[in-house]
Amino acid sequence: MSRHLRLLPALALLGACSFQKMTPEEARASGASASLMADDHSDHDMTAMNPGGPFVSTTEIQQAGGIAPGATQAAERLQKSPRHAEWAMVPLTPGGTDSIAAWVVYPEVKRNAPVVVVVHEIFGLSTWVRSVADQLAADGFIAIAPDLLSIERGGATTDTLTTDVARTMIRNVTPDKMNAMVAAIGRYGMSLPAASKKYGIVGYCWGGSASYNHAVFNAPGLSASVVYYGSAPEAAELAKIKVPVLGLFGENDQRVNATIARADSTIKAMGGTYQSRIFTGAGHGFLRAQDQPANAEAAKQAWPETVAWFKKYLK
Numbered sequence: 001m002s003r004h005l006r007l008l009p010a011l012a013l014l015g016a017c018s019f020q021k022m023t024p025e026e027a028r029a030s031g032a033s034a035s036l037m038a039d040d041h042s043d044h045d046m047t048a049m050n051p052g053g054p055f056v057s058t059t060e061i062q063q064a065g066g067i068a069p070g071a072t073q074a075a076e077r078l079q080k081s082p083r084h085a086e087w088a089m090v091p092l093t094p095g096g097t098d099s100i101a102a103w104v105v106y107p108e109v110k111r112n113a114p115v116v117v118v119v120h121e122i123f124g125l126s127t128w129v130r131s132v133a134d135q136l137a138a139d140g141f142i143a144i145a146p147d148l149l150s151i152e153r154g155g156a157t158t159d160t161l162t163t164d165v166a167r168t169m170i171r172n173v174t175p176d177k178m179n180a181m182v183a184a185i186g187r188y189g190m191s192l193p194a195a196s197k198k199y200g201i202v203g204y205c206w207g208g209s210a211s212y213n214h215a216v217f218n219a220p221g222l223s224a225s226v227v228y229y230g231s232a233p234e235a236a237e238l239a240k241i242k243v244p245v246l247g248l249f250g251e252n253d254q255r256v257n258a259t260i261a262r263a264d265s266t267i268k269a270m271g272g273t274y275q276s277r278i279f280t281g282a283g284h285g286f287l288r289a290q291d292q293p294a295n296a297e298a299a300k301q302a303w304p305e306t307v308a309w310f311k312k313y314l315k
Contacts, residue, residue, distance in 0.1 A: 066138060067303035070290030074131035081134045083108060090188045092151065092181060100181050101150035101157075102188075103130050105137035112196045114223075114314035115189035117182055118145040119203030119210045121288075122170040124157025125150075128288055129204075136202075139307045141314075142195050146185045148173050148210075170206060175213045182210070183219040190221050198314045200224035202306060205285060208256075209233075212263070215241045224313035226306050229284050231256050232263035239266055244273035246309045248302045250282030250295070277305065 069077045084106045089099040103125060107113050116136050120129040125147035133143035147157045152169050161169075173181075186199040199221050203211035208230020215225040216237045227247045232238060245267060249257050260276050267274040279286065279301060281294030287303070290296040 066135065067299055068132045068135040068287060069128075070296070070299070071128045071288050072291060074126075074128040077131045078127065078134060081105075081138075083134060083137050085130075085134065085137075087156070088188070090146070090184055092184050098151050100146050100148070100184060101125070101155065102144050102146040102185055103133060104189075105130075105133045105143045105145075106194060107137045107140045107142065109140055112194055113140055113142050114196045114310070115186065115192075115199035116141040116143050116310055116314075117185050117189065117199060117201045118143055119178075119182065119201060119207030119214075120145065120148065121205040121207055121285075123159075123161050123166045124148070124153075124169075126157070126159050132204075132287075135303075136307075141200075141310060142189060142192060144185055144189050146181060148178060148181050151181070175210075178210050179214055179217040179219070182214050183217070186219055186221055196314075197221060198223040200226065200310045200314050202226040202228065202310075203230060204228045204287065205230060212241075212245070213237070215243050215245055218242050224310055226309055228287055228302070229253055229256050232259035235262055235266045238263055239270050241267055241270070241272055244309070244313050245275075246305065247274070247276035248305065249276065249278045250284055250286045250298060251278050251280050252282065253284040256284065277302065 086104050088102050088104050090102050092098040092100060118129060118133045118136065120126065125145055129145050133145040136143035149157050149161075149166075149169050152172055182201065186201075189195055189199050190197050200223060201211050201214050202225075203209070205228070208227040209232075210230070211225045211227045212230055212232050214222065216233060218240065222243055225241075225243055225245045227245060229249050230247075245263070247260060247263065249260065251257075257278065260278075264274050264276060279294070279298030282298035283289070283292070283295060286292075286295035286298040290299050
């Protein structure tokens with residue numbers, strides 16, 4: 001059963017501090033594919049995908065300790081999730097007409113939970129990104145995955161975006177625009193009755209760089225950042241970071257890894273907290289491409305560190 005939604009532009013016309021939730025029936029209205037396109041990482045090193053590698057089943061992932069799934073298990077994981085999830089339209093600014101489509105997943109917990117904003121790759125809010133949000137909710141957080149292409153597109157992204165279209169659209173999402181949207185999502189998340197008043201950010205590839213840049217932005221309430229294989233900004237920007245940052249990288253990704261030392265030295269020189277891990281044999285996009293053995297092993301190690309980071313700094 002697909003839970004995708006093609007949101008109509010008219011839904012963006014919301015009042016200050018308002019949002020619109022979507023029922024599962026409304027979310028099914030688009031009929032979009034529930035599976036990920038095979039070329040979602042086609043602008044990256046495809047050797048990390050290794051489609052001929054061993055299939056990692058949902059059962060094996062659960063036995064590994066409940067980590068976020070790879071792309072080939074994402075739709076199944078969402079379909080079987082017992083957690084409450086809903087679509088929301090979040091105003092970019094109070095009283096403005098632009099709103100951000102977001103997928104919100106709630107944990108099954110007794111007390112208010114902190115918020116984690118999940119930032120997608122260049123391809124918008126895919127099934128895989130929503131499955132990552134679902135796992136974060138399983139780990140005790142209110143996970144919100146915004147579609148940062150939704151204002152640009154006039155509705156929520158589906159898994160049907162082509163590489164060329166995605167690249168063109170993502171270029172228009174400048175760091176300033178991204179930070180404004182993520183800050184709006186953070187405010188919305190912290191305003192939820194079931195939420196505590198802190199939020200963290202985690203992102204993947206383009207979203208990993210966004211996680212760095214949002215830490216530079218230092219929005220109110222932001223308390224932790226996790227970067228998956230994202231390039232660091234320049235030192236002058238890194239020096240502005242005030243929240244703890246965890247970086248998780250694949251060994252075979254020197255384009256990105258060449259920026260790790262700059263982040264480490266600059267943030268620590270300012271008295272900040274920065275930790276990084278490079279996983280042996282893993283490539284760019286390892287959390288998503290778990291059909292490759294080294295990537296799967298990296299994912300099994302990286303996910304518990306992600307959860308521990310947020311539990312430490314969002315408590």
